[in-house]
Every structure is written in C-alpha cells, then in structure tokens.
Amino acid sequence: MTETILLDMDGVVLEGPGTPQSVYDRAADAAVDELGLEPTDRQRAGLRSHGYESVESACAALGTDPREFWRQKEEAASRLAAERIRSGERAFYGDVAALESLAERATLALVSNNRHETATFVADHLSAPFAAARGREPTPEGFRRRKPNPHLLEETLAELGVETGLYVGDRETDAVAAERAGLEAAYLRRSHNADGPLPEAVTYELEGLDDLREVPAER
The missing domain is CATH 1.10.150 (DNA polymerase; domain 1)
Incomplete structure (x- = not known):
C-alpha cells in the first residue's frame, strides 16, 4: 500500500458530492x-x-x-x-472506518475544494488521524485555486515533506489535479458517479475506501 494517501472530502468521506x-x-x-x-x-x-x-x-x-x-x-x-x-443531517460514508486501520500503515491527509475550516472540522471528527487537512482559503484567490489547479495538493505535499503519493477523489478534476501535482490518482465510485466514464490519468478505480488496502506500496 502506498505510504502517503491524500483524500478528497465531499463524496469521498462526507456523503454527497458537495455543499448544497x-x-x-x-x-x-x-x-x-x-x-x-x-x-x-x-x-x-x-x-x-x-x-x-x-x-x-x-x-x-x-x-x-x-x-x-x-x-x-x-x-x-x-x-x-x-x-x-x-x-447528523450530513453523515460520513460507512466505509470511512477503513481509514483508521489504513492510518497505521500510511500517512493520511484530507485535501478539498471545500472551505479550509470545514476540512479541518471534518478531519478532527473522524476517528482516523490525519497528518494534514487543507481546503480553500476564504478569499477570491483561494476560490480560484480550487482543483483542477494543483495548488492545494502541492501545499499539502510540502507540509508533509513528501513528493509522491496517491490522491483519492470522485471527480475528473481530482484526477487532473493529482496528475499535475505528480500524484497517482484513484477514482472512488459513489452513487453520484457510479455510471460515469472513468477519467483519464486514473491509476486505480475503487468501489469503496476498503479497496485502498489493495493499492500496492510505493516503489
């Protein structure tokens, strides 16, 4: 399994593709x-x-x-x-429980287009320990630097002191941002993207977060 796993938030750990x-x-x-x-x-x-x-x-x-x-x-x-x-109006996906055991073998980080304050709140409320959590700043510049711009991913990699890893997302913009940041991309299937085409530049297709156990370790 890869040593550094960055995860999107909306549609990956939080139910639903985004803020209503x-x-x-x-x-x-x-x-x-x-x-x-x-x-x-x-x-x-x-x-x-x-x-x-x-x-x-x-x-x-x-x-x-x-x-x-x-x-x-x-x-x-x-x-x-x-x-x-x-x-409880907005819940976590049931398979986030898999992250707790994954954290014993990999460094986890949460990286979202959502607001930074929300990303840190979510990371703090999950049982798995996150080494970093990052979202957009409450400024026009922060809004414009959302994925597929790799800015948020690159900042998180710098904070962690690593250059490689895996980014888990549920949108094409996640895969594009991962590729631009030099990361492998995993595309997570949820109900809102179950039938869509697999984006280019995706290395792994996941049916749930439990599938991350099958991702090979970094070489």
Whole structure:
C-alpha cells in the first residue's frame, strides 16, 4: 500500500458530492444581515451565488467590499456545514472506518475544494488521524485555486515533506489535479458517479475506501 494517501472530502468521506445551495443561501443572508445590506431580490440572488464573480457584481451595486462579504459568507457557510455534520443531517460514508486501520500503515491527509475550516472540522471528527487537512482559503484567490489547479495538493505535499503519493477523489478534476501535482490518482465510485466514464490519468478505480488496502506500496 502506498505510504502517503491524500483524500478528497465531499463524496469521498462526507456523503454527497458537495455543499448544497441552501447552505450558501443561508450563509449569504447571514452576511447580508451582518453587514447591514439591503439588496434587491436580484442582488440577493447574486450574493447567494457560489461563484465569486456574481458576488462581486452584486457587491459593486450595493457599494460594499466584495472581499469582506465573501469572507463573511465563507465563515457563515463553515458554521452551517459544521452544524449539519454535528446534527447528523450530513453523515460520513460507512466505509470511512477503513481509514483508521489504513492510518497505521500510511500517512493520511484530507485535501478539498471545500472551505479550509470545514476540512479541518471534518478531519478532527473522524476517528482516523490525519497528518494534514487543507481546503480553500476564504478569499477570491483561494476560490480560484480550487482543483483542477494543483495548488492545494502541492501545499499539502510540502507540509508533509513528501513528493509522491496517491490522491483519492470522485471527480475528473481530482484526477487532473493529482496528475499535475505528480500524484497517482484513484477514482472512488459513489452513487453520484457510479455510471460515469472513468477519467483519464486514473491509476486505480475503487468501489469503496476498503479497496485502498489493495493499492500496492510505493516503489
């Protein structure tokens, strides 16, 4: 089995392919209240958007700093995401239990396009010990450096002091980012990607996290 295993979060350890739009809607509304804004319905829709450009445009119309609004929105989304996990509204996949025994033989890290605060929260709540956890920073630059940009993976490799390993993901962007970072890619099948084509640059196809025990050791 490979000595360093980096794992995506959404769709790999956390059920579901990503944060639902309802969380971003509530996070944007919380930022609106915190900053005392009075957006029109159209402006509120822009502020609720997951993309930074729409938020920036709405903030310009409202005369407020888009970077500050984005930070407030990201922080609120992280709080809401943590509440959903604590309450059980969003659960972990059952096979995350396999990570505890894997951690006895490999260094594990969590690397996600999701927010850094959420990634660290998830890593802390899993029974397996993670040597590192990394997500996007609550800035426009952090949002733009999401996978398939290899930035998050490269930063994590540098933190761990390694250059090789395996990245486990459930999207084509994960495989592309892994290849760009010099990692092998494992594609994990879940219900949301069960019938999709296997992305290029994938070395291993997994039916569950238990299959990681069958991945050969690094040479």
